[in-house]
Every structure is written in structure tokens, then in C-alpha cells.
Amino acid sequence: MLDEALKKAVLRSRYLVALCGSGMLKEYGQLSMRDPDRAYEIEKKYGYSPEEMFTSSFYSTRPDRFFEFYRNEILAGEGCPGEAFYHLADLSKCGKLKCVITNNVYSYPEKAGCENVVSLHGDIENNYCPHCKEKYPKEYILASKNAPRCSKCGALLRPGLIFFGQTVDNALMSRATAEVSKADVLLVIGSSLRFEPARQYARYFEGDHLIVINPVSDYSDRQADLVINEPIADTLKKISEWVEEA
Template sequence: MSANVSQLNKIISESNNIVFFTGAGVSVASGIPDFRSMGGLFDEISKDGYEPEYLLSINHLEDNPQNFVNFYRKRLLLADKQPNNVHYYIEKLERQGKSSGVITQNIDGLHHDAGSRNIDELHGSLAKFYCTECTRTYSKNEIISDDIGFCRCGGVVRPDIVLYGEMLNEQTVFSAISKFQEADTLVVLGSSLVVNPAAYLTTHFKGRHFVIINKDATPYDDNATLVINEDMTHVISELEKLEEI
């Protein structure tokens, strides 16, 4: 049992209002590749000449709706992925009243699948789709099972995520800022804290303990109470063992 995990256990036990901030690393632990290593994405770029940001942009949707639909159906609809112990640990602390919820950069919806209810999805979620013309909504299951890409009205059915070239949802941002401002502890999990404006929102945290658990260094490490550069699923497993003692 590392000293870092023991210190984390002490911080968690002393905290009354924890907010979690999660990034791509939490999804990677469930087998979902991050955007820059999606498994074949760069082959697609070299073949078609597209930059990765363009493929998930509002410009792509408007320029070539069919190609946009083909891309997200091929690359984003990962129906076989499940929450991991990090997702379930976050849900547990929310259920116990120790946490005010989770703010996430991820679009996979796994926090919801794990049972979390107080979730601010800064970049939206693949759990919901909607028509760009009539705004009719569709679930992810409908999109997959019924092979839907276009609405009955003829409009493009797009995922309810923030595409490149779009602004974050204002209400979601305000909710996240409120959580950061009211929390006594912030725990960052699996985020490099370099994607703005999402990462910058963490600067609204003024509480006592700022914990970063990420395999690599982040620009905010010098501001943190505790930095753990280890596999987060292992850290959470060790933490839960300590809690059982």
C-alpha cells in the first residue's frame, strides 16, 4: 500500500463535499480509446485526407452529412463498453452523500451507466441523439438497432455532443462552476488538464484539497495537494481496500 494512497484515503475521509473531474483516461480503462488513438482513425485520415478535428466538427456535419453519419456510426457507437471501478467508486461516494457529483469531459455516458445522477457532461453524451431539423430525439439503442442516420423528416440525426466549432452548453458550465466553488475537495481522474475551456474550469475550485490522479504530468500539478502518477483503477482498488479495514 503506497503512502500516496494512504494520504488519499485520509483526504477522502476528512472531506464532506467532493467533486470529481474525469477525463479520457477513465474511459480508456473501460476499453474506449481516446480521440487521438481511436484505433484506425489515422488510417482513415491518410486515406481521405481529413484532420481528426474535422471529422468531429460542425463543419463536417454541414459539408457532408452522410460522411459525418458514417463516421460517428463507425467510430463512436461503442455499445459493448461497461463502467469500471472508477465510475462505480464515484457513484458510491455520491450515494453516500460524500460527493456533490462528477464533471466529465467524456461523452460515453458510462458515469450514467454506473448509477451516478449528478453529472455535468461538458462535451455532451452519446446516450442521446437528435434531428437537426425537427429536434426529435433518439436513444443510442435506437440509433444502433434501427440503423438510423437521418430522421423521417429528412434531417440529419446527430449525437448530442459538443462538436469542434461549437460552444459548451452554458447551463452545464454554470452547474460545473458551482460544484467547483462549493467543493472542499477536487479529485481529477484521467485528465491531462490541457483541453480548454473544460480544464480551465477547475481554476474555480478554492477548497482545501486538490488531488490529481493521472499517469502523466499535468500543467496543474504544482497547484495540487496530492499528485498520483499511477493507474487509476489500481489506485481506487487500493483505496477501497483501505476503507474496508
């Protein structure tokens, strides 16, 4: 029954949008900083919680400690896109999936081959000098022993990510809102409807089917038209095969 309803909704969709949360990473063992187990280990290691360290004030007042954390816990945590991202890419390349909206900072959707990706929280490749605007790849940060500085003007470099407590860039917010508003089918993947980015952007959805694909059930998902509590990669693989066969 669920498979048939999902298949019918996806195949009939004219503007399919995916709104992706951290569960897409968790499925293959990559935990977000806000995961309780990982947050505990980080606080035990550094003496501060992720919510304290990954902030603008900590970056400004304790840059050496901040960049130790940034290198070891964020940059070094980059892996390869999991299977689910490649299934999204298949849907994107064939024209069925129109947009991917994500809070992923490792550019996994783009690396897998997705088109029209809105990365709400930035990405780890986009490090820059706030003074002269010179850009630096993550390798420059990883090679630095202390807080990295601009080779041209000497200013402290800034990661191109959204710190905790900061708002998403207005242009990205507007773009994400517009894409969700255009969608006739919205896939919320790897998140319940009470967590970001789903909570913020799903309210702009006015289409036919709001579908949650997440292994973990949550009371908030009662708002959805369809809930698939199965492994994400398995579900996206089925969707990709249905579209290919259609």
C-alpha cells in the same frame, strides 16, 4: 505518505467532486479521437482527421461521410463502464462523492450508478431532429445506411454531442463551475491540469485539496496539492475501501 495524505483529505472532505478526463477510458484500452495513434488510423481510413470530420461544417456539407464516421468510430466504440467508474459509483451512493463532471459521451458514470453527473460533451443516446425536436436513440442511427433523417419531418438528424470547435452549453458550464466552486476536495481523474476539462474548471476551485489521480505525470500537476501517478482503478478502489471502513 501519499496514501495517508490522500486518505486524510478524502475522509475529512465535506463536499468531494470528481473531474474526470479521457484517461479513465484509456486505462482499459478505449482511446479518445484525439489520441495520436487513433487519430492517425482514422485519418488513414477516411482521408480526414477527427478534428476535420467531427465538426458542424463537415456534418452540414458531407452528412453521409460524417455519419459513416459517427457510426463506426463513435457509436460502435461504446463499451461497458470500467472498474474505476464502479468505484466512483460506490463513493456516490454512500454520499461521499457529491458530483461527477465528465467529458465522457458514453454515460459510463451513470451506467455504473453515479448520481449527480454533469456530462459536458453530451451523450450518444441524445440524437435529435433540429427541426421538430423529435429524439432518437443511437440504435436508429446505427440502423441507418446513409445520413439518418427524421421519420416525421425528413430533416437531417443531429447528434447530441459537442462538435470540435463548439462551446459547452452555458447551463452545463454554470453547473460544473458551481460544483467545483463548492468543493472542498477536488479529484482530477484521468487527466493532467493542462487538458480539458481540468484546465478550464479547476481554476474555479477554492477548497482545501486539489488532487490529481493519473498514471502519467505532467509538469502542470505541480499546481496540485497532491499527485497520485498510479493506476486509476487501483487508487479509486482504495478510496472506496477507506470510506466504507470509516
